[in-house]
Amino acid sequence: MLKFILRRLGMLVVTLWVIVTLTFFLMHAIPGDPFSKEGRMPEATKENLMKYYGLDKSLPEQYVSYLIKLTKFDLGPSYFSKTQSVNDIIANNFPVSARLGIQALTIAVMFGVALGTVAALKHNSALDYTAMVIAVLGVSVPNIVLAPLLINVFSVKLGWFPIARWGTFAHTVLPATALGVQAMAVIARLMRSNMLEVLGQDYIRTARAKGLSQFAVVWRHTIRNAIMPVITILGPLTAALLTGTFVVEQIFAIPGMGKYFVKSVNNRDYPVILGTTIFYSAVLVTANFLVDVAYGLIDPRIKVGVRGE
Amino acid sequence: MRKTSKWLLLILTIIVASSITLVACGSGTSEDEATEQVLRLNARTEPPSLDPATASDSTSFEILRVLMEGLVRLDKDGKVQQGSGMAESWEISDDQLTYTFYIKDNVFWSNGDPVTAQDFEYAWKRVLNPDTAADYAYQLYYLKNGEAYNNGEATADEVGVKALDDKTLEVVLEAPTPYFLQLTAFGTLYPVNKNVVESNPDWAADASTYVSNGPFTLETWEHDSEVIVKKNEDYWNKDAVKLSEISWVMVNDSNTAYQLFLNNEIDIDSAPQELTYELIQKGEATSTPILGTYMYVFNTQDEIFKNKNIRKAFSIAIDRDAIVNQVTKGGQIPAYGFVPPGSSPDMGVDFREYNGNLIPDVSEAKKYLELGLKELGLTELPTVTISYNTSEGHKKIAEAIQAMWKQNLGVDVELTNQEWKVFLETLNSGDYQIGRHGWLGDYMDPMTFLDMYVTGGRNNSPKYSNPEYDALIEKAKSTADQKVRLEALSKAEKILLDDMAVAPIYFYTRVYIQQDYVKGVVRHGDGATDYTWAYIEK
Numbered sequence: 001m002l003k004f005i006l007r008r009l010g011m012l013v014v015t016l017w018v019i020v021t022l023t024f025f026l027m028h029a030i031p032g033d034p035f036s037k038e039g040r041m042p043e044a045t046k047e048n049l050m051k052y053y054g055l056d057k058s059l060p061e062q063y064v065s066y067l068i069k070l071t072k073f074d075l076g077p078s079y080f081s082k083t084q085s086v087n088d089i090i091a092n093n094f095p096v097s098a099r100l101g102i103q104a105l106t107i108a109v110m111f112g113v114a115l116g117t118v119a120a121l122k123h124n125s126a127l128d129y130t131a132m133v134i135a136v137l138g139v140s141v142p143n144i145v146l147a148p149l150l151i152n153v154f155s156v157k158l159g160w161f162p163i164a165r166w167g168t169f170a171h172t173v174l175p176a177t178a179l180g181v182q183a184m185a186v187i188a189r190l191m192r193s194n195m196l197e198v199l200g201q202d203y204i205r206t207a208r209a210k211g212l213s214q215f216a217v218v219w220r221h222t223i224r225n226a227i228m229p230v231i232t233i234l235g236p237l238t239a240a241l242l243t244g245t246f247v248v249e250q251i252f253a254i255p256g257m258g259k260y261f262v263k264s265v266n267n268r269d270y271p272v273i274l275g276t277t278i279f280y281s282a283v284l285v286t287a288n289f290l291v292d293v294a295y296g297l298i299d300p301r302i303k304v305g306v307r308g309e
Numbered sequence: 310m311r312k313t314s315k316w317l318l319l320i321l322t323i324i325v326a327s328s329i330t331l332v333a334c335g336s337g338t339s340e341d342e343a344t345e346q347v348l349r350l351n352a353r354t355e356p357p358s359l360d361p362a363t364a365s366d367s368t369s370f371e372i373l374r375v376l377m378e379g380l381v382r383l384d385k386d387g388k389v390q391q392g393s394g395m396a397e398s399w400e401i402s403d404d405q406l407t408y409t410f411y412i413k414d415n416v417f418w419s420n421g422d423p424v425t426a427q428d429f430e431y432a433w434k435r436v437l438n439p440d441t442a443a444d445y446a447y448q449l450y451y452l453k454n455g456e457a458y459n460n461g462e463a464t465a466d467e468v469g470v471k472a473l474d475d476k477t478l479e480v481v482l483e484a485p486t487p488y489f490l491q492l493t494a495f496g497t498l499y500p501v502n503k504n505v506v507e508s509n510p511d512w513a514a515d516a517s518t519y520v521s522n523g524p525f526t527l528e529t530w531e532h533d534s535e536v537i538v539k540k541n542e543d544y545w546n547k548d549a550v551k552l553s554e555i556s557w558v559m560v561n562d563s564n565t566a567y568q569l570f571l572n573n574e575i576d577i578d579s580a581p582q583e584l585t586y587e588l589i590q591k592g593e594a595t596s597t598p599i600l601g602t603y604m605y606v607f608n609t610q611d612e613i614f615k616n617k618n619i620r621k622a623f624s625i626a627i628d629r630d631a632i633v634n635q636v637t638k639g640g641q642i643p644a645y646g647f648v649p650p651g652s653s654p655d656m657g658v659d660f661r662e663y664n665g666n667l668i669p670d671v672s673e674a675k676k677y678l679e680l681g682l683k684e685l686g687l688t689e690l691p692t693v694t695i696s697y698n699t700s701e702g703h704k705k706i707a708e709a710i711q712a713m714w715k716q717n718l719g720v721d722v723e724l725t726n727q728e729w730k731v732f733l734e735t736l737n738s739g740d741y742q743i744g745r746h747g748w749l750g751d752y753m754d755p756m757t758f759l760d761m762y763v764t765g766g767r768n769n770s771p772k773y774s775n776p777e778y779d780a781l782i783e784k785a786k787s788t789a790d791q792k793v794r795l796e797a798l799s800k801a802e803k804i805l806l807d808d809m810a811v812a813p814i815y816f817y818t819r820v821y822i823q824q825d826y827v828k829g830v831v832r833h834g835d836g837a838t839d840y841t842w843a844y845i846e847k
Binding site: 030031032033035036037038039040041042043044045048049051052053080081082083084088089092093148151155156163164165166250251252253255256259266267268 | 355357358359360363364439440441442443444446447450456459460461511513514515531532533534558559560561562564565566568569571572574728729730731733734737746747748749751767768
């Protein structure tokens with residue numbers, strides 16, 4: 001197991017290096033200058049800024065100095081925010097996004113698995129159709145529509161939740177819902193189709209024939225087998241939800257990280273583009289690693305860390 | 310099968326129970342307490358910097374305006390008054406180049422230090438210091454050797470600002486600048502506490518280390534969430550300040566912000582774009598002019614638009630009233646001149662009124678077109694292209710103008726849009742025919758618009774060049790005599806619009822919504838808002 005973890009750690013470093021390198025050269029290849037505005041600044045001022053941020057050096061030099069700083073976990077300054085470094089931005093905003101993400105993920109997994117399971121067990125019944133209509137709606141209604149709708153109904157009309165902003169648990173309910181619904185729908189559909197497949201297997205019939213209770217059949221034999229694909233998509237899903245999403249954060253005015261993924265590109269704020277990309281990649285790789293470990297726990301046939309032929 | 314239903318029941322119970330818990334946790338919005346002197350604003354985004362030296366955007370300056378105070382604070386009418394800021398009085402030399410400011414005795418920083426002339430000298434040199442890399446360094450190029458120091462061609466000691474003693478500041482300018490006093494009220498020229506900045510370069514990054522000299526002090530700065538300032542009890546003019554607190558939330562989505570406004574959680578905001586027209590009609594939003602011009606610039610190096618008469622034809626063929634009344638619908642003013650109204654508080658007359666309407670009637674468009682075609686040796690115009698940065702608003706205007714040019718000139722027009730930063734590069738490199746541009750004045754004087762188009766000017770994107778124009782701008786820059794300046798600038802604008810390197814379209818307005826109980830907010834003509842004297846009256 002230790003060997004496995006070390007190997008994965010090594011892979012993480014290599015993956016991140018590739019991502020940093022690609023992102024670094026790609027972002028410098030996009031036209032546009034971090035300091036351009038509608039009113040141009042004098043050449044001298046621009047040169048001062050370029051010098052201040054080390055942009056006057058050649059690209060390979062900048063690349064090397066970035067890598068050196070990266071090994072010390074220093075992600076550099078933000079060109080746009082004069083008061084926050086990239087490390088500050090991540091330290092301030094990631095916890096917010098992560099909390100929201102975890103809540104959204106909880107909603108998505110809980111309701112998604114429940115809906116999918118019920119739908120499969122009551123295959124072709126009214127319950128099944130209702131669950132699937134909810135799922136299809138969840139997949140097809142984008143956040144940008146759902147979020148204002150939630151605000152309008154639950155905050156403006158009913159007054160149950162604050163309209164927007166961040167602070168108490170009440171503030172998190174609507175954004176977490178808006179964020180979780182789509183994932184929930186995906187999980188529900190995946191769960192349902194897998195459940196149906198597993199329920200048709202011979203070993204389920206054997207289990208029933210043995211006289212196992214319905215609960216035991218469903219819990220021990222069906223869900224456990226059907227949930228594997230859901231676990232697989234949880235990796236990227238977790239990474240995406242934890243690091244924040246632009247639309248939901250924008251609509252609910254949440255001080256999360258999502259906007260930096262978008263704003264940094266618009267502003268050509270190179271260190272922020274790199275920092276957020278690296279951070280997202282690291283979260284993604286870690287989440288995928290955890291998924292691999294989870295495989296082993298759920299399905300004893302999969303031996304994590306053993307190179308099987 | 311009975312077991313199934315039991316199991317099912319469990320799941321359903323969980324679902325129902327959790328939704329009830331979620332619902333129960335919702336809290337009502339707190340009711341406003343009676344006439345608490347708290348003003349709640351929306352900054353929309355995180356202020357990039359609250360350090361006067363590195364701030365260069367309207368959000369930061371809006372907050373800085375109540376935290377800091379320069380030598381002058383513009384009064385409620387936007388005018389310069391002796392004793393309105395840190396300076397008690399001043400003297401100006403006969404050649405209009407040397408200003409001596411006498412700083413008040415009773416002015417203090419929020420940490421108790423007195424505000425001194427050294428603080429100003431230090432602050433201004435800090436802005437110009439190449440190592441500070443301040444975006445807005447050019448706001449201090451008026452100082453003698455200011456530009457040279459910023460370029461690295463002069464030393465700090467050669468810059469024309471010097472503390473003669475603790476309370477006397479001598480400022481030497483490069484050239485007579487009649488609007489210099491007005492500039493001392495601007496954010497980049499605010500002082501900073503020399504001792505604080507020297508001992509902690511990151512002083513402005515956190516509320517706990519922030520030291521200010523204005524009517525308010527920085528209480529909380531939660532990044533991407535909220536800025537709160539509290540009344541400064543040590544401010545020299547604290548009796549004029551009625552608010553005890555101002556908060557800025559950062560809600561960027563205009564619909565969410567509008568809902569917060571309707572729910573009485575925000576007191577002032579800009580009107581949401583889609584509702585602007587409706588709200589103005591209903592009297593719920595107010596539109597006031599600000600110092601800015603929306604325009605199309607013609608690339609004077611282009612094969613077609615190098616011709617003055619063609620440019621004139623295109624400019625004249627824009628129905629500016631229709632754009633304002635049917636497209637933008639935000640109370641904008643159709644632009645029949647280049648410099649917006651309200652630009653000349655120090656000139657005795659309004660520059661726009663003085664220079665009048667400089668765009669001929671639409672009916673003359675065809676005449677100029679034919680003249681231009683003859684000069685170019687063409688029989689008809691090829692397809693021309695309008696470039697603009699991607700935005701719904703710019704697109705609507707471009708489409709309207711496309712139709713007008715088709716109708717009035719019979720020209721086929723293509724539209725291309727680019728992402729903002731790419732578009733800026735396109736404009737600067739001259740790789741366009743007709744480009745969208747907007748300009749907001751840096752200070753209240755026609756010069757901030759007209760000196761853009763001198764030959765080689767850094768914002769001269771049409772690459773316009775006319776020696777006569779250059780000479781007039783030079784003349785206006787060499788004197789403080791407002792009569793001479795008015796004449797020169799007025800002639801210059803006429804030349805600019807006779808050459809029609811730019812086609813002004815409309816003058817900007819700001820449209821805001823404000824709760825009825827908010828009084829005393831001062832909105833300056835350049836778009837700046839000062840909340841120093843605001844109060845709540847319920």
